[in-house]
Amino acid sequence: DLEVLNSRLTIVVPVHNMSGRLANLSEWLDEADSQNVSVILVHDKSDDTTGTELLKLLERKNLLRISLIQTDSQSPGLARNCGIEVVDTPWFSFVDADDSVYVSSIMELLRETEISDCKIGIGSYVSCNLSTSEETLVQPPAGNSDALALHLAKKMGLWRFVLSTNSFGDIRFTNHKMGEDFLYINLVL
DSSP, X not given: OHHHHSOSEEEEEEEOSOTTOOHHHHHHHHHHHHTTOEEEEEEXXXXXXXXXXXXXXXXXXXXXXXXEEEEOOOSHHHHHHHHHHXXXXXXXXXXXXXXXXXXXXXXXHHHHHXXXXXXXXXXXXXXXXXXXXXXXEEOXXXXXXXXHHHHHHHSOOGGGEEEEHHHHTTOOOOSXXXXXXXXXXXXXX
């Protein structure tokens, strides 16, 4: 079955100055591989040992669907652009190198998005108050585009999106070092 071989989703991960902080990334890469998800790690030249640690991580994991791109763009958006350039799956998503990622939840969002015949999926997430340890489920409002726009302005999170490559694969990030995610999603929406 060709569907088993072909990934439906690529997750693009910019990585910059993350020396000693790759534990979260390491944790979810195996799940990505077992869920048939491609991952493009984009190492944006670091001032520390991130590059060496990434190579060791990939060597240790030895996973087929994980690839590494080296760049020197010094911008999270421009690093993501390098990843978008080589996406070859029908869908793509973004996460940051320090995110805790639940690949099975992203794949469930992707299935729901496809069933709904949509070009964008926007997922929920759990927010944890570090003072009280109270957890809150944050969900996008359904059916009202004004409420959704306001919700995203307050609780953005680029990692909440799955995007159709056919529809959005040509959109690129600006070179801004902050707020580039808001600008990108504004172009998408």
